[in-house]
Amino acid sequence: MTLTEDPTTTADGPAKEVGNARLRKEDARLITGKTTWTDNMVLPGMLHMAFLRSPVAHATISHLDVSAAKDRPNVVAVYTGQDFKDEQGTIPCAWPVTPDMVNPGHPSIAVDTVNHVGEAVAIVVARTRTAAVDAVEAIDVDYENLPVVLDMEEAVKDGADLVHASTSSNTSYHFVFDAGEAGTGSDTDAAFRDAEVTVSRRFVQQRLIPAFMEPRSAVVGVQGDNYTLWSATQIPHILRVMGALTTGIPEHKLRVVAPDVGGGFGGKLQVCPEEILALLVARRLGKPVKWTETRSESLMTAHHGRDQIQYIDVAAKKDGTVTGLRVRLLADMGAYLRLITPGVPALGAFMFPGIYKFPAYRFECDGVFTNKVPTDAYRGAGRPEATFAIERIMDELAVELDMDPMELRRKNWISAEEFPFTTVAGLEYDSGDYEQATQAALELLGYDELRAEQKRRRESGDPVQLGIGISTFTEMCGLAPSRVLGSLSFGAGGWEQASIRMLPTGKVEVVTGSTPHGQGHETAWSQIVADELGVPFEDVEVLHGDTAISSRGLDTYGSRSLVVGGTAVVKAAEKVVAKARKIAAHLLEASEDDLEFSGGKFSVKGTPGAGLGIQEIALAIFAAHDYPEGIEPSIDAEAAFDPVNFSFPHGTHLCAMEVDTETGFVTIRKYASVDDIGTIVNPIIVEGQMHGGLAQGIAQALYEEAIYDADGNLTTGTFVDYLLPSAADLPTFHTGNTVHAATSNPLGAKGVGEAGCIASTPAVVNAALDAVRHLGVTDIRMPLTPERVWRAIHQGGDGGDRAAEGSNAYGGARTTESGIEEAAQ
Amino acid sequence: MIPASFAYARPTSVDEALQAIAAGGEDVKIMAGGQSLIPVMRLRLAAPETVVDLTRVTELRGVREDGDSLVIGAMTTHSDILRDPLIAQYGKLIAEATETVADPAVRHRGTFGGALAHADPAGDLPAVALALDAEFVIAGPGGARRSVPASAFFVDYLTTALEEGELLVEVRVPKLGEGWGVRYEKFNRVAQAWSIVAVAAAVRREGSTIAEARIGLTNMGSTPLRATATEQALVGADVSLETVTAAAAQAAEGTEPSSDLNAQADYRQHLARVLTGRAVRAAAGL
Numbered sequence A: 001m002t003l004t005e006d007p008t009t010t011a012d013g014p015a016k017e018v019g020n021a022r023l024r025k026e027d028a029r030l031i032t033g034k035t036t037w038t039d040n041m042v043l044p045g046m047l048h049m050a051f052l053r054s055p056v057a058h059a060t061i062s063h064l065d066v067s068a069a070k071d072r073p074n075v076v077a078v079y080t081g082q083d084f085k086d087e088q089g090t091i092p093c094a095w096p097v098t099p100d101m102v103n104p105g106h107p108s109i110a111v112d113t114v115n116h117v118g119e120a121v122a123i124v125v126a127r128t129r130t131a132a133v134d135a136v137e138a139i140d141v142d143y144e145n146l147p148v149v150l151d152m153e154e155a156v157k158d159g160a161d162l163v164h165a166s167t168s169s170n171t172s173y174h175f176v177f178d179a180g181e182a183g184t185g186s187d188t189d190a191a192f193r194d195a196e197v198t199v200s201r202r203f204v205q206q207r208l209i210p211a212f213m214e215p216r217s218a219v220v221g222v223q224g225d226n227y228t229l230w231s232a233t234q235i236p237h238i239l240r241v242m243g244a245l246t247t248g249i250p251e252h253k254l255r256v257v258a259p260d261v262g263g264g265f266g267g268k269l270q271v272c273p274e275e276i277l278a279l280l281v282a283r284r285l286g287k288p289v290k291w292t293e294t295r296s297e298s299l300m301t302a303h304h305g306r307d308q309i310q311y312i313d314v315a316a317k318k319d320g321t322v323t324g325l326r327v328r329l330l331a332d333m334g335a336y337l338r339l340i341t342p343g344v345p346a347l348g349a350f351m352f353p354g355i356y357k358f359p360a361y362r363f364e365c366d367g368v369f370t371n372k373v374p375t376d377a378y379r380g381a382g383r384p385e386a387t388f389a390i391e392r393i394m395d396e397l398a399v400e401l402d403m404d405p406m407e408l409r410r411k412n413w414i415s416a417e418e419f420p421f422t423t424v425a426g427l428e429y430d431s432g433d434y435e436q437a438t439q440a441a442l443e444l445l446g447y448d449e450l451r452a453e454q455k456r457r458r459e460s461g462d463p464v465q466l467g468i469g470i471s472t473f474t475e476m477c478g479l480a481p482s483r484v485l486g487s488l489s490f491g492a493g494g495w496e497q498a499s500i501r502m503l504p505t506g507k508v509e510v511v512t513g514s515t516p517h518g519q520g521h522e523t524a525w526s527q528i529v530a531d532e533l534g535v536p537f538e539d540v541e542v543l544h545g546d547t548a549i550s551s552r553g554l555d556t557y558g559s560r561s562l563v564v565g566g567t568a569v570v571k572a573a574e575k576v577v578a579k580a581r582k583i584a585a586h587l588l589e590a591s592e593d594d595l596e597f598s599g600g601k602f603s604v605k606g607t608p609g610a611g612l613g614i615q616e617i618a619l620a621i622f623a624a625h626d627y628p629e630g631i632e633p634s635i636d637a638e639a640a641f642d643p644v645n646f647s648f649p650h651g652t653h654l655c656a657m658e659v660d661t662e663t664g665f666v667t668i669r670k671y672a673s674v675d676d677i678g679t680i681v682n683p684i685i686v687e688g689q690m691h692g693g694l695a696q697g698i699a700q701a702l703y704e705e706a707i708y709d710a711d712g713n714l715t716t717g718t719f720v721d722y723l724l725p726s727a728a729d730l731p732t733f734h735t736g737n738t739v740h741a742a743t744s745n746p747l748g749a750k751g752v753g754e755a756g757c758i759a760s761t762p763a764v765v766n767a768a769l770d771a772v773r774h775l776g777v778t779d780i781r782m783p784l785t786p787e788r789v790w791r792a793i794h795q796g797g798d799g800g801d802r803a804a805e806g807s808n809a810y811g812g813a814r815t816t817e818s819g820i821e822e823a824a825q
Numbered sequence B: 001m002i003p004a005s006f007a008y009a010r011p012t013s014v015d016e017a018l019q020a021i022a023a024g025g026e027d028v029k030i031m032a033g034g035q036s037l038i039p040v041m042r043l044r045l046a047a048p049e050t051v052v053d054l055t056r057v058t059e060l061r062g063v064r065e066d067g068d069s070l071v072i073g074a075m076t077t078h079s080d081i082l083r084d085p086l087i088a089q090y091g092k093l094i095a096e097a098t099e100t101v102a103d104p105a106v107r108h109r110g111t112f113g114g115a116l117a118h119a120d121p122a123g124d125l126p127a128v129a130l131a132l133d134a135e136f137v138i139a140g141p142g143g144a145r146r147s148v149p150a151s152a153f154f155v156d157y158l159t160t161a162l163e164e165g166e167l168l169v170e171v172r173v174p175k176l177g178e179g180w181g182v183r184y185e186k187f188n189r190v191a192q193a194w195s196i197v198a199v200a201a202a203v204r205r206e207g208s209t210i211a212e213a214r215i216g217l218t219n220m221g222s223t224p225l226r227a228t229a230t231e232q233a234l235v236g237a238d239v240s241l242e243t244v245t246a247a248a249a250q251a252a253e254g255t256e257p258s259s260d261l262n263a264q265a266d267y268r269q270h271l272a273r274v275l276t277g278r279a280v281r282a283a284a285g286l
């Protein structure tokens, strides 16, 4: 790949910007620290908030005295749940997946009871951040412990202890999708009754923490009865609506700004209790306030991801043809339902069949309350879980049938001629060629040589064994079609908005409702507009993330920005050109039909030389001295786009893994992936998204796990114990692409933000199992810690639970008393 | 993660430092590179009244020779160690272990003395110092010096023989020259992480026999430990895969490792045996 700063120019005019490997225009600023993170905001007279957080997982607050904290220097106010109980409402849940879903409500600050470690119990407001933190220690609080509910399989039993006394069980909802009933497939029970072979497994999707780099932060400014909330959020538009509904601040009196945002991965797709409390405190005091979390606070209280137990059964014929799929999930909601907590596993429902032609399919999911921090969106949200389960069980089926795992997949996947293909889950897959991507990936990996080496190592009994893991995946992305989201009871649509403002000097402002938090929207949108309007890339400025500037939008998640938001930009640009055409015709004294528009210029067909640039027209219409009757003096335009379908990226990921059987240590020997994400707007951005996604997907397989001890304390309360890999721990990624344009948007783009994260996890686990299956290992729980791998090899089983104690580095810090406590010595 | 407030002193000599420590009140913390102290203060596991920062005490920084010994100043940073020619010649075991410590940023500030005074059982340098029978030179209030052998320096979890008011000045280790082979075998899950278990091995060969063996174990108890049984089994033995493997099988004898999310005790003991075998094989040139 070549990195070009300037697009090459050909004889026919400027080369296309779309497809050009542009360096990201936002990066120089971001990586040299010329940024405005929310925590950089300083308002005159601004106060600081710090929280007292619950050190226990489930208790009634029996005593709470904040008077000593009020007397601490520089403290302005101290509040408890009693102070806000009548106005705090509940953190909104926008996805009631079933009509009878139980939602006990989610107070932003605990009033009588606490339901997870880290829940806010009191707020200190002080003139400095340090004064606020110091005063938290002076609060006197006692708890009366209640039974702690942590294990989902226990929690759903009759007579289990309850997380919420107001509910009759810990099950929030029971969601079912049955293809037979939906008319998209045949009867699942019959398929299993008649099956020649069935394979059943129980897989565990461990709890993960999004671990964005920039901690959450919120600043509220007050101007009379107008409020501005700056927040490190992925969703300023949704936050505005929800913030208004929750606090009662009228929507038109609330402006939300997401300035530079340093990563989110779904973790900032939330209406956070702290954001609501910042608004309430600012309103109560009439003063600006700031809250920025510490890293420990973030790990302990920002929402987590995944955490499912998956029971999956597959039915097949002896020749390998799959005949049925049955999935039952327990999905850990944590203590409360946040914005889309219940919807994440339900979204996965449609992806368990993967790329295979299952005739019958049934999915059931119980959302289960536990005394842990709520789960919610995390990169992939529902789809990594589904992809993991199907790609793992296809390997298990191959073993059962003594078939090559790729052969089994090939026998069952949708072939290129069959697109568009409606699956058993009722989705219409748009385009692709699984065989082509697979062939390319096999070559990239050097599959045959590695298989030969694997054989040699097995035969010689090498202590380091080699395995190859496969993941042939697809995902639904570009969250999207509003009517489909409506049919799934999602609380919002999936359209996106863009407007284009043509400035007098010919420069272009693009306003987008897609709010980036690291993805490079400014670069990609500029490339699109440069092509559509024929203006230089440098002449385009992209504005976003401020509800006063971009009033309509649905923000960034679900790999939707380019597919939906980028298309809205295309649509707006088309309108600009259409409006400019009328003015060009007028000024060139030609018929509109005789004009052609290319390279940013209108010219009269057959009359070389004569022409008018769109940037000149922008000036002409600003002056507005001479323009046609009956039109408005503006070529600015606005568009909203709502696609009719999702898009379905796919790909083949292959992982070669070395397993040291003496220690259990696993090392990725080589990783190759070929992804089809439709048309590529910027190859560098795509490569970056793939690498980051792969890192996170591999990290789920090998490194990350949020662990709670038996009392409900988060043991992985710092990055010493919540293990993230760095570049030093990851292999070189051998990536490639095939291109089958999406059919649901004019760009032909499919979305790439989550692909690597969705695809890679099962490839890695399958690879490790492939290396040691001949030693009797059939499953290893994620993450594949060396200890688990070693135990699985030498003691059988899946490696089992890890000890819950945190490691002793740093004196064994762990999250309990007022956030952190020394491990018992 | 905001430390409680504290008074701060930045002396420029050992004498000044000792005075600042004496004058600092009830709870004084010496700060070297701050790479362990500051996190602990930010997590409010420690809230000292006074912090005495040694970064400007230049006399504590650097490596020199004294006869058969290397003398390493307490404030010598990890990255100093990695660039030092004397260490490269006579202190390869220290260099190998130091190279595995954290990342370049931490190694740039973190110090040899700080890492030893902190005495984290998961830290990489204590086991090396113990294996080398290092001597710890300590200055007390008023400037008096005493010397403590490594076997008496590491007392317990995060606890050393350093008394209140005392300061670690320098550490003396024997030069390992001709005939010595060394290996620091560290086992962790990601590059910048602490050791789950590690083994420091130094072996001197005389022809085809092992004349001396020194083996230190990291994170196999509340202090660094010597694998004494393995050492004894090795001395006088032939350099062969069989003798080394048999000796390494005794590496976990007498250890009482903790169980945590990285490893339960039985697995740690297994690792100690495997890693000792690997470290000794490499050190003995097998």
Ligand SMILES: Cc1cc2nc3c(=O)[nH]c(=O)nc-3n(C[C@H](O)[C@H](O)[C@H](O)COP(=O)(O)OP(=O)(O)OC[C@H]3O[C@@H](n4cnc5c(N)ncnc54)[C@H](O)[C@@H]3O)c2cc1C
Residues within 6 Å of the ligand: B029, B030, B031, B032, B033, B034, B035, B036, B037, B038, B054, B074, B100, B101, B102, B103, B106, B109, B110, B111, B112, B113, B114, B115, B117, B118, B120, B122, B123, B124, B125, B162, B166, B167, B168, B169, B192, B193, B194, B195
């Ligand atoms: C992210 C990270 C990863 C790390 N990974 C590793 C690792 O893999 N392996 C490893 O071994 N270490 C690791 N460390 C710790 C690192 O080696 C530290 O440098 C070391 O533990 C402490 O050294 P320091 O100079 O920073 O000491 P400080 O933090 O300044 O002090 C540590 C303790 O020693 C005391 N002290 C310091 N100097 C003296 C003295 N001269 N006299 C008396 N008392 C003194 C202090 O009072 C304090 O109690 C890591 C640290 C970080 C931040």
